[in-house]
Amino acid sequence: MNNRLIDLFKNKNRNLLSVYFTAGYPQLNDTLTIAKALEDAGADFLEIGFPYSDPVADGPTIQQSSHVALENGMSLKVLFQQLEKLRDQVSIPIILMGYVNPVLQYGVEKFCTDAARVGVDGVIVPDLPMYEYEELYRDAFEQNNLSNIFLITPQSSDERIRKIDELSQGFIYALSSSSTTGNKLAVDAEQTEKYFQRLKGLKLINPLMIGFGINNRESFQKACSVANGAIIGSAFVKTLNGSVNDAKIKEFITSIR
Amino acid sequence: MNKTAINYYVDERGYFGDFGGAYIPEMLYPNVEELRQNYLSIINDPAFQQEFKELLKDYVGRETPLFHAKRLSDHYGATIYLKREDLNHTGAHKVNNTIGQILLAEKLGKKRIIAETGAGQHGVATATVCALRGLECVVYMGEIDIKRQAPNVARMKMLGATVVPATSGSKTLKDATNEAMRDWINNPVDTHYIIGSVVGPHPYPDMVARFQSVISAEIKQQLKEKTGSELPDYVMACVGGGSNAMGAFYHFLNDESVELIAAEAAGLGVDSGKSAATTILGQEGVLHGSRSILMQTEDGQVVEPHSISAGLDYPGIGPQHAHLFKTGRGKYVAVTDDEAMQAARLLTRLEGIIPAIESSHALAYLEKMKFKGDEKVVVCLSGRGDKDLQTYMDYFNL
Numbered sequence: 001m002n003n004r005l006i007d008l009f010k011n012k013n014r015n016l017l018s019v020y021f022t023a024g025y026p027q028l029n030d031t032l033t034i035a036k037a038l039e040d041a042g043a044d045f046l047e048i049g050f051p052y053s054d055p056v057a058d059g060p061t062i063q064q065s066s067h068v069a070l071e072n073g074m075s076l077k078v079l080f081q082q083l084e085k086l087r088d089q090v091s092i093p094i095i096l097m098g099y100v101n102p103v104l105q106y107g108v109e110k111f112c113t114d115a116a117r118v119g120v121d122g123v124i125v126p127d128l129p130m131y132e133y134e135e136l137y138r139d140a141f142e143q144n145n146l147s148n149i150f151l152i153t154p155q156s157s158d159e160r161i162r163k164i165d166e167l168s169q170g171f172i173y174a175l176s177s178s179s180t181t182g183n184k185l186a187v188d189a190e191q192t193e194k195y196f197q198r199l200k201g202l203k204l205i206n207p208l209m210i211g212f213g214i215n216n217r218e219s220f221q222k223a224c225s226v227a228n229g230a231i232i233g234s235a236f237v238k239t240l241n242g243s244v245n246d247a248k249i250k251e252f253i254t255s256i257r
Numbered sequence: 258m259n260k261t262a263i264n265y266y267v268d269e270r271g272y273f274g275d276f277g278g279a280y281i282p283e284m285l286y287p288n289v290e291e292l293r294q295n296y297l298s299i300i301n302d303p304a305f306q307q308e309f310k311e312l313l314k315d316y317v318g319r320e321t322p323l324f325h326a327k328r329l330s331d332h333y334g335a336t337i338y339l340k341r342e343d344l345n346h347t348g349a350h351k352v353n354n355t356i357g358q359i360l361l362a363e364k365l366g367k368k369r370i371i372a373e374t375g376a377g378q379h380g381v382a383t384a385t386v387c388a389l390r391g392l393e394c395v396v397y398m399g400e401i402d403i404k405r406q407a408p409n410v411a412r413m414k415m416l417g418a419t420v421v422p423a424t425s426g427s428k429t430l431k432d433a434t435n436e437a438m439r440d441w442i443n444n445p446v447d448t449h450y451i452i453g454s455v456v457g458p459h460p461y462p463d464m465v466a467r468f469q470s471v472i473s474a475e476i477k478q479q480l481k482e483k484t485g486s487e488l489p490d491y492v493m494a495c496v497g498g499g500s501n502a503m504g505a506f507y508h509f510l511n512d513e514s515v516e517l518i519a520a521e522a523a524g525l526g527v528d529s530g531k532s533a534a535t536t537i538l539g540q541e542g543v544l545h546g547s548r549s550i551l552m553q554t555e556d557g558q559v560v561e562p563h564s565i566s567a568g569l570d571y572p573g574i575g576p577q578h579a580h581l582f583k584t585g586r587g588k589y590v591a592v593t594d595d596e597a598m599q600a601a602r603l604l605t606r607l608e609g610i611i612p613a614i615e616s617s618h619a620l621a622y623l624e625k626m627k628f629k630g631d632e633k634v635v636v637c638l639s640g641r642g643d644k645d646l647q648t649y650m651d652y653f654n655l
Contacts, residue, residue: 052557052558053426053558053559054426054431054432054435054544054545054559055435056282056435056438056439056442056545057282057284057439057442058439059439063425067425070558075556075558076556076557077556099543100280100543101542101543101544101553101557101559102556102557102558103557104541104542104543104557105540105542105553105555105556105557106556106557126282126283127280127281127282127543127546128280129278129279129280129281129286131270131278132278132280150283151282151283151284152283153283153284153287153445155284155286155287155445155446156283156286156287157287160286175283175284178284178442178443178445179284179442179443180284180439180442180443183443
């Protein structure tokens with residue numbers, strides 16, 4: 001069984017662009033429209049966020065998009081219904097991203113089998129710790145050929161990064177700084193540079209994607225110079241404010257690369 | 258199930274039975290892990306213990322009295338003792354924990370303290386110890402709570418703390434906690450987060466319970482002096498996150514003859530849609546870093562709670578409470594806004610003590626108890642009612 005994400009990294013390992021958006025925002029049924037437009041505009045893969053009422057790792061932009069999405073009626077159940085048609089329209093790798101509690105209520109195994117069935121390739125659950133993942137959830141993820149993506153920060157120790165590297169399949173999500181989403185790239189350029197060089201020096205098995213604080217061409221290129229690519233979230237969600245149209249999405253992606 | 262075989266305390270994985278753990282994003286891992294690795298060795302160090310005990314005695318005013326409330330006892334036909342946490346410096350039990358955590362933060366070399374607060378008691382207790390030790394203090398508080406607890410906001414500001422309104426969600430304690438966690442993510446090196454209740458990722462629930470356990474240690478000793486036995490028939494306390502209850506229960510957990518009763522806030526009624534009765538309305542899940550019981554939708558979205566008391570206006574309970582509930586060691590009951598208000602007035606008129614509305618939830622359950630003979634009851638009077646005067650004025654047309 002192939003995993004589109006792993007195949008992608010086999011074929012392309014430089015200047016990868018991944019884009020995050022919140023399912024059900026700005027309108028409930030925009031999810032696939034946005035995914036399709038991003039693929040057409042040239043994104044390499046996508047992170048579709050399933051909203052949560054208490055997103056502690058997120059800054060104001062994604063808090064707001066999550067809030068609106070929930071008000072619109074988005075839930076995991078609705079999202080999987082929308083994604084039934086995913087693979088008729090979108091061929092790039094898809095990752096689902098969200099907090100652990102909705103997954104627990106949906107049922108971890110059901111979540112994994114439904115995700116695999118509709119054609120999802122990976123999952124990011126920022127508040128699912130490594131220990132619990134290994135003990136309780138790893139089997140369900142692996143049986144369904146889903147990559148579980150872990151986060152690391154400049155404060156993560158070498159030892160921990162290596163452990164995460166062992167458990168990861170797909171790529172490692174390296175935060176540019178310890179931050180909630182949507183902050184500017186860390187101002188201390190020297191510290192950031194040291195961190196990036198440290199990551200390079202670790203010679204990790206998995207590809208690295210850098211996220212948090214990537215919001216324009218300059219920060220994208222900077223990230224790509226030390227990693228396999230970068231992830232844009234809040235900056236893109238901001239451009240969706242109000243309404244979705246393909247030209248706006250195309251223009252945004254073109255402004256990045 | 259043989260109850261004596263159950264471990265009611267934390268295990269080596271950071272769990273209480275099925276509950277607890279550390280469900281945190283990687284950004285919080287280094288700080289929480291630093292705490293996990295060091296908290297026991299720091300707390301158990303004799304020098305730490307000595308400084309902690311000295312401050313509790315000379316600064317906080319411990320031990321707090323165990324008061325035999327005679328007129329209240331006559332009213333209910335039992336022997337009722339009030340554990341007077343309301344007489345602590347700053348007016349509630351919260352300071353037991355903030356004294357412990359500020360000393361711990363110093364040992365870890367932290368320069369900046371953040372906290373969340375509901376009623377403002379934990380915020381005041383945190384701002385107080387930060388003033389005492391000369392550390393910067395930022396307190397997150399729900400916008401609605403800032404309005405209904407104005408005197409405590411003023412106290413925090415007078416103490417030099419920065420009070421930041423939480424404007425997301427229900428604008429109460431849950432949202433203030435979210436904001437404090439975001440602050441900690443964004444300040445990963447020099448900041449310590451003083452969580453005010455037995456909630457949050459491991460080791461917080463265990464650490465806060467240990468600092469609050471002075472309450473039950475004193476109760477045992479005082480009861481022994483007064484009655485010859487250190488064991489009452491009941492210990493009662495209110496539960497939001499559950500720190501005063503856990504402090505009052507802590508040293509009684511293995512004394513199975515002592516019935517532990519925790520009063521949750523039913524708000525306008527358990528079925529009203531305006532309630533904070535977590536064990537009745539909640540299911541198992543993850544909130545603020547630990548697996549516990551929380552009020553949530555079928556989709557796992559956290560439900561906005563309601564209580565007249567800001568300190569109980571929280572959709573979860575600490576993981577150790579979830580464990581006591583699930584194993585049947587604790588009895589978790591629901592008390593409405595109105596019942597709590599009537600109990601506050603009753604205590605005031607019978608004993609000359611104006612309780613916090615939070616603590617009044619525990620008092621209110623005395624109405625529903627069926628006492629046999631001369632049973633001994635300890636009620637944890639977790640805080641005083643000064644901060645609630647405006648609510649009492651509005652409710653009773655004073």
